[in-house]
Amino acid sequence: MNRLRGSFPRIGIRPVIDGRRKGVRESLEEQTMNMAKSAAALISSTLFYPDGSPVECVIADTCIGGVAEAADCAEKFSRSGVGVSLTVTPCWCYGTEVQDTDPLLPKAVWGFNGTERPGAVYLAAALAGYSQKGLPAFGIYGHDVQDANDTSIPADVSEKILRFVRAGLALAYLKGKSYLSMGSVSMGIAGSVVDPDFFQDYLGMRNEYVDMSEFTRRLEEDIFDPEEFKSALAWTKQNCKEGPDLNKTALSTEKKDKDWATVVKMALIARDLMVGNKRLAELGFEEEALGHNAILSGFQGQRQWTDHFPNGDFLEAILNSSFDWSGIRQPYLVATENDSLNGVAMLFGHLLTSTAQMFSDVRTYWSPEAVKRVTGKELQGKAENGIIHLINSGASALDFSGRQEKNGSPVIKPFWEISEAEAKACLDNTSWPPAIYEYFRGGGFSSEFLTRGNMPVTMSRINLIKGLGPVLQLAEGWTVDLPEEMNQALVDRTNPTWPTTWFAPRLTGKGAFTDVYSVMANWGANHGAISFGHIGYDLVTLASMLRIPVCMHNLNEGKLFRPSTWSSFGTSDAEGADFRACSNFGPLYSNFS
Numbered sequence: 001m002n003r004l005r006g007s008f009p010r011i012g013i014r015p016v017i018d019g020r021r022k023g024v025r026e027s028l029e030e031q032t033m034n035m036a037k038s039a040a041a042l043i044s045s046t047l048f049y050p051d052g053s054p055v056e057c058v059i060a061d062t063c064i065g066g067v068a069e070a071a072d073c074a075e076k077f078s079r080s081g082v083g084v085s086l087t088v089t090p091c092w093c094y095g096t097e098v099q100d101t102d103p104l105l106p107k108a109v110w111g112f113n114g115t116e117r118p119g120a121v122y123l124a125a126a127l128a129g130y131s132q133k134g135l136p137a138f139g140i141y142g143h144d145v146q147d148a149n150d151t152s153i154p155a156d157v158s159e160k161i162l163r164f165v166r167a168g169l170a171l172a173y174l175k176g177k178s179y180l181s182m183g184s185v186s187m188g189i190a191g192s193v194v195d196p197d198f199f200q201d202y203l204g205m206r207n208e209y210v211d212m213s214e215f216t217r218r219l220e221e222d223i224f225d226p227e228e229f230k231s232a233l234a235w236t237k238q239n240c241k242e243g244p245d246l247n248k249t250a251l252s253t254e255k256k257d258k259d260w261a262t263v264v265k266m267a268l269i270a271r272d273l274m275v276g277n278k279r280l281a282e283l284g285f286e287e288e289a290l291g292h293n294a295i296l297s298g299f300q301g302q303r304q305w306t307d308h309f310p311n312g313d314f315l316e317a318i319l320n321s322s323f324d325w326s327g328i329r330q331p332y333l334v335a336t337e338n339d340s341l342n343g344v345a346m347l348f349g350h351l352l353t354s355t356a357q358m359f360s361d362v363r364t365y366w367s368p369e370a371v372k373r374v375t376g377k378e379l380q381g382k383a384e385n386g387i388i389h390l391i392n393s394g395a396s397a398l399d400f401s402g403r404q405e406k407n408g409s410p411v412i413k414p415f416w417e418i419s420e421a422e423a424k425a426c427l428d429n430t431s432w433p434p435a436i437y438e439y440f441r442g443g444g445f446s447s448e449f450l451t452r453g454n455m456p457v458t459m460s461r462i463n464l465i466k467g468l469g470p471v472l473q474l475a476e477g478w479t480v481d482l483p484e485e486m487n488q489a490l491v492d493r494t495n496p497t498w499p500t501t502w503f504a505p506r507l508t509g510k511g512a513f514t515d516v517y518s519v520m521a522n523w524g525a526n527h528g529a530i531s532f533g534h535i536g537y538d539l540v541t542l543a544s545m546l547r548i549p550v551c552m553h554n555l556n557e558g559k560l561f562r563p564s565t566w567s568s569f570g571t572s573d574a575e576g577a578d579f580r581a582c583s584n585f586g587p588l589y590s591n592f593s
Contacts, residue, residue, distance in 0.1 A: 001051050002049070002050075002051055003051075003275045003330070004177060004275060004293055004295060005293045006176060006177075007081050008049045008050075008051075008053075008055075008056070008081075008173065009081060009082065009083025009084060009169060009172035009173055010055075010056045010057060010058045010080055010081050010082050010083065010084075011040070011043055011055060011056070011057045011058070011082070011083075011084045011086060011165055011168075011169070012057075012058050012059075012060075012073075012077040012080070012082035012084065012085045012086070012100075012105075013036045013039055013040055013057055013058070013059045013060070013086050013087075013088060014036075014060050014064055014070075014073055014085060014086065014087040014088070014098075014100060015032045015033050015035060015036040015059070015060060015063045015064065015087075015088055015089065016032070016063065016064045016065070016087055016088070016089045016093045016098040016122075017029065017032045017063040017064065017065045017089065017091060017093060017098075018065065018091050018092050018093055018094075019065025019066045019093070019094060019097075019098075025063075025065055028063075028090065028091050029063055031090050031148065031149075032063050032088070032089060032090055032091070033059075033063060034151055035088040035089070035090060035110070035112060035151075036059045036060070036088050037059065038151055038152075038153055039057075039086060039088055039110065039153070039161060040057035040059060042153055042158060042161060042162070043055055043057055043161070043162070043165055044056065044057055046162060047162065047165060047166060047169070048354060048414070048416075049169075050173070050330055050350070050351065050354060051330060052330075052354070052414065052415070052416035055165070055169065058076065058077060058080045058082055060072070060073040060076065061073075061076060064093075064098045065093070065094075065098065066094060066097050066098065067097045067098070069098075070097070070098050070099065070100070073100075074100070074101075074102065077102075077105075082105070083105065083106075083168070083169065083171075083172025083173070083175075084105065084106050084107075084164075084165060084168035084169060084171075084172055085100045085102065085105040085106065085107040085108075086107075086108050086109075086110065086161065086164070086165070087100060087107070087108070087109045087110070087126070088109075088110045088112075089109075089110075089111060089112065089119050089122055089123075090112035090114060090119045090148070091112075091119055091122065092119075092121055092122045093122045093126070095122070095125040095126050095128075095129045096129045096133075098126075099126065099129060099130065099133075099135075101133070101135065103135060103591075104175075104204075104588070104589070106138075106164070106167070106168035106171055106172070106545050107130070107135065107137045107138070108137060108138035108139070108140055108160075108161070108164045108168075109123050109126050109127065109130075109137055109138070109139055109140065110123075110140040110141075110157065110161065111123025111124075111126075111139070111140070111141050112142075112146065113141055113142040113143075113144065113145050113146055114145060114146050114147065114148050114150075120141055123139055123140075123141055124139075127139050127564040127565070130564075130565070131564070131565035131568065134585065136544075136563035136564075136565050136566075136581075136585060137563055137564060137565075138160070138164050138541075138561065138562070138563055138564065139564040140157055140160045140161060140164070141157075142154045142156060142157045143156050160561055163537060163538055163541050163561050164541065164561070166352055166538055166541075166542075167352070167538055167541040167542035167545055168545065169351070170348060170351035170352055170542055171542065171545050171546060171588075173295075173351060174203050174204060174205055174295065174347070174351075175203075175204035175205070176204065176205070176206070177205055177206070177293060177294070177295035177296075178205060178206045178207065178208045178292050178293050178294040178295065178296075179194065179199055179205055179206070179207050179208070179294065179295075179296050179297065179298070179340055179343070179344075180208045180209075180210070180273060180274055180292045180294035180296070180297035180298070181194050181207065181208065181209045181210070181297070181298055181300075181338055181340070182210055182212070182214075182215070182270060182273060182297055182298060182299045182300060182338065183210075183211065183212040183298075183299060183300025183301070183304075183305065183338055184209075184211075184212075184300055184338070185300070185338070186300045186301060186302050186303075186337035186338050186339070187302050187303060187337065189337050189338075189339055189526070190341075190464075190525070191337075191338075191339035191340055191341040191342055191525060191527065192298065192300065192337055192338035192339050192340065194207060194209075194298075194338070194340045195340075195464060198464060198469075198470055199340075200589060201587035201588075201589050201590040202469075202470060202546050202547065202548060202587045202588065202589070203344070203546065203589075204588070204589045205295075206293075208292040208293075208294060210273060210292075212300060212304060212305050214273070215266060215269055215270075215305070215309075216309075218265075218269045218272075218288075219262065219265055219266075219269070223269070223272075223280065223283075223285055223288055224265055224268045224269055224272065224277075224280075225268065225277065225279040225280070225283070228268060228279070228325075229264065229265060229268060231325055232264050232267070232268065232324070232325040233260065233261060233264045234325075235324070235325035236260065236264050236325070237260070239424075239427045240314075240427065240430070240432050240445075241428075241430075241431050241432065242256070242431065242432055242433070242434070242445070243431035243432055243433030243434075243445075243448050243497065244433055245433065245434045246433060246434075246436060246496065246497060247434060247436060247437050248437075250434075251434050251443065255443065256434060256443075259310045259434075259443045259444055259445065260445070262309070262310045262444075263310050263311075263312075263313075263314035263315060263444055263445060264314070266310070266312060266314070266315045267314060267315035267318055267319060267324075270297065270299065270312075270315045270319060270332075270334065271319060271332060272288065272289075272291060273291060273292060273294070273297070274291055274292060274294040274297050274332060274334075275291045275292075275293070275294065275332075276288075276289055276290045276291025276292075276293075277289055277291070295333065295347065296333045296334075296335070296340075296343050296344070296346070296347045297332075297333070297334050297335070297343075298334065298335035298336075298337070298338035298339060298340050298343050299312040299315065299316060299334055299335070299336065299337075299338060299394075300337065300338040301336070301337060301338075301394075302337060302439075302440075305442070306439070306440045306441065306442050306444070307441045307442060308441070308442045309442040309443075309444075310435070310440075310442050310443045310444030310445075311393070311435050311439075311440040311442065311443070311444035311445075311446070312336075312394065312444075313393050313394050313435070313444060313445060313446045313447060314432070314444065314445055314447075315334065316334045316336055316359070316394040316395035317394065317395060317396055317397065317398060317447040318398070319331070319332040319333075319334050320332065320333065320334055320356055320357065320358075320359070320395045320396070320397040321356055321397045321398040321399055321426070322355075322356050322397070322399050322413075322415040322418055322423070323398075323415075323418070323423040323426070323427075328415050328416075328418050328420070328423055329415055330354075330415050331350065331355075331356040331357070331397060331399075331415070333346050333347055333350055333357065334395055335359055335395060336359050336392060336393075336394030336395045336527075337394070337527075339359075339525075339527050341461070341462040341463060341464065341470075341525070342359060342461060342462070342525070342527040342528065342529050343359075343529075344462050345460040345461050345462050345472075345528075345529035346358075346359060346395075346529040346531075348460065348529075348539060348542060349458070349460065349529055349530075349531030349535065349539075350531075352531070352535050352538045352539070352542065353414070353531055353532065353533060353535060354414035354415075355399070355412045355413065355414055355531065355532050355533075356397035356399040356400070356412060356415075357397060357529055357530065357531055358390070358395070358396050358397055358400045358501070358529070358530040358531075359392060359394060359395035359396065359527065359529060359530075360390040360391060360392045360396060360501065360527065360528055360529075360530060361390065361391055361392040361526055361527060361528075362388060362390065362459070362520065362523050362525075362526060362527065362528045363388075363389045363390065363391050363392075363494065364388070364389040364494070365386060365387075365388055365389075365516060365517055365519075365520035365521075366379075366386060366387050366388075366389060366490065367386045367516075367517065368384065368385065368386055371386075371387075371486065371490070374489060374490065374493070375485065375486045375489045375490070377483060377485070377486050379482075381480065382454075382477075382478050382480050382504040383480040383482065383502065383504050385504070385507060385515060385516050386504075386515065386516035386517065387480060387482075387502045387503060387504050387516065388502075388503045388504075388505070388516065388519065388520055389490065389494070389500065389501075389502065389503075390459075390500075390501040390502075390503050390528065390530065391494060391495070391498050391499065391500050391501070392498060392499075392527075393435070393439065393440075393446040393447075393495070393497075393498045396447060396449075396498075396499040396501075398426045398427065398430050398447065398449065399412045399413075399426060399532075400412065400449070400451050400499070400501060400530070401425075401426045401429045401430055401449040401450070401451060401452070401499075402451050402452030402453075402455055402479070403422060403425035403426045403428075403429055403452070404418055404422040404425075404426070405422070409454065409455075410452040410453075410454065410455050411455065411532065412455070412532035429449055429450075430447055430448065430449040430499075431447075431448045431449070432445040432446065432447060432448070433445065433446055433448055433496075433497035434497075435497070436495065436497060439495075446497045446498055447498075447499055448496070448497050448498060448499055449499045449500075450487065450499070450500050451479050451499070451500065451501035451502070452479065452481065453478070453479050453480040453481030453482075453502070454478060454479065454480070454481070455478065455479045455532060456476070456477075456478055456532070456533055456534045457476075457477060457478065457479055457503065457530050457531065457532055457533070457534075458474055458475070458476050458477075458530070458531050458533065458534055458535045458536055458539070459474065459475045459477070459503065459505075459528040459529065459530050460472065460473065460474040460475075460528065460529050460531070460539055461473050461474075461523065461524060461525055461527065461528050461529060462548070463524035463525055469548075469587070470548045471524070471548065471549055471550070471551040472539065472540075472543045472548050472549070472550045472551070473522075473523065473524055473550070473551050473552035473553070474536050474539055474540075474550070474552065474553050474554075475505040475506075475513070475519055475523075475552070475553070475554055476505070476506050476534045476536045476553075476554055476555070477503055477504050477505035477506050477554075478503075478504050478506075479501055479502060479503060479504075480502045480503070480504050481502075482502055487500070487502075501530070503530075504516070505519045505554065506554050507554070508554050511552075512552045512554075513554040522552055523552075524551075524552075536553055536554070536555045537555060537559060537560065537561065540553065540555065540560050540561070540562065541560075541561045541562065544562040544563060544566065544578070544581075544582075545563075545588070546587075546588055547581075547582040547585050547586060547587055547588055548582065549575075549578045549579040549582045549583075550575070550578060551575075551579075557574045557575075560574060562578065562581075563581075565581065566578060566581045568581075569581045569584070
């Protein structure tokens with residue numbers, strides 16, 4: 001079920017063909033249409049929408065041999081809700097006559113690598129035309145020559161098609177959705193100075209705002225489903241075990257019970273603000289029932305709210321997780337401290353993987369020498385070069401306790417693959433200590449767990465640079481396990497009531513990845529968004545579609561997949577070419593806002 005307004009975008013597949021009749025076109029019709037059908041089958045059998053349903057493809061009614069059929073196809077795509085355009089062909093076609101010219105559709109061309117007909121020649125001509133018209137397109141061309149009757153899709157072609165479609169779907173699904181700012185700027189954090197121009201020009205998104213007093217109003221006037229609140233509170237008491245109270249003066253049972261009721265109501269209210277709730281209309285709150293169509297939100301919390309009311313840690317952690325009192329379901333995305341830029345990185349990760357995301361402080365670099373000095377023990381394995389402590393009181397999805405498994409290894413799954421036992425294991429391995437008063441005078445609870453090691457993860461972040469615009473940085477690496485005594489000694493030096501993830505980035509020996517210290521030193525803000533899996537290449541492809549340059553990564557440059565015209569901005573310095581290309585073409589939606 002799509003819980004947001006609007007339908008899921010479809011993939012439009014355009015089989016283009018040599019338009020010459022009396023033998024040429026006729027000999028190619030079946031092969032060309034079969035390419036389109038093969039691509040559609042690959043996409044629909046492999047990729048899924050955020051609700052777990054298969055991605056849908058729309059194929060042009062006929063092969064496209066000229067501008068008239070191109071127009072027919074464009075009309076069909078418009079009626080069918082197509083958000084991504086993939087052109088396929090085994091042969092020569094009349095380049096600009098068969099082009100897709102919609103400037104807002106991400107586009108790619110797969111030119112069949114065969115010797116019988118010049119599909120690769122058309123590919124080159126088409127990409128030149130797209131570049132000349134200022135419509136960046138991705139080129140897909142197999143490494144090895146295939147026979148004309150070979151209907152299989154080579155592994156390298158399949159990888160590029162799927163990478164393009166994953167990124168294109170993320171871009172298309174963002175358009176028209178909202179970022180909901182629940183509150184305003186938290187503690188002067190730059191990312192929570194929400195920039196509507198960035199959201200509008202680069203992402204095609206709206207910005208919605210509610211004051212923190214809206215939570216007070218809904219709490220005091222009972223603007224939530226009372227029956228759901230009863231079941232949610234009962235579920236919480238059964239599944240969310242309290243952790244130790246480390247405050248100098250322990251909270252009373254009465255105070256903690258009151259806080260539990262409040263934080264559960266806050267979670268309901270935040271969700272209703274994001275996506276609405278039909279039940280509210282039945283209770284007489286028709287306006288509130290609509291919500292803000294928010295694919296992403298941020299909760300200010302500190303300090304004006306948390307100096308007086310229970311903190312937002314429970315609402316952030318439980319909404320970002322893949323399960324709650326309603327069962328196993330798609331995560332909601334809520335950024336701690338209303339850090340919208342870190343929230344966008346979380347959103348990218350979720351749309352590319354369909355998994356829960358973790359919001360965290362990029363808090364401390366621990367060198368091997370410092371760890372040995374403090375604990376008397378040496379870091380080993382993937383941690384041997386040093387580690388980064390990822391820890392934050394707020395939006396760490398409970399999935400990141402690492403209690404879901406695949407083939408005996410810890411993983412984080414799309415919600416539709418998670419079992420009841422795995423969800424329970426995540427809950428059982430999380431405790432909820434009362435909030436530390438020095439941080440949260442109004443009380444509340446923080447989630448506390450230790451992430452299991454040996455999970456591949458990617459940390460990413462969007463930063464806004466005056467005079468430059470947005471940039472994306474990312475670091476692939478792994479979570480790591482530390483010996484129990486070492487872990488406890490390091491955790492106790494910060495805040496043992498918060499969830500801990502130990503992160504070892506993959507080093508390349510150069511630039512920002514010369515060593516782990518350099519990764520920490522070059523990270524552009526105090527927060528990072530962490531996604532399961534090594535998804536850096538997908539993030540780079542998506543960023544290029546949105547015209548956001550990538551300023552820091554530890555990927556193999558030879559495997560980066562960007563629009564073909566990026567090479568016209570330089571081939572020996574891919575990072576510099578990316579900056580120049582993004583600057584040249586400008587924000588995707590800036591000419592249409």
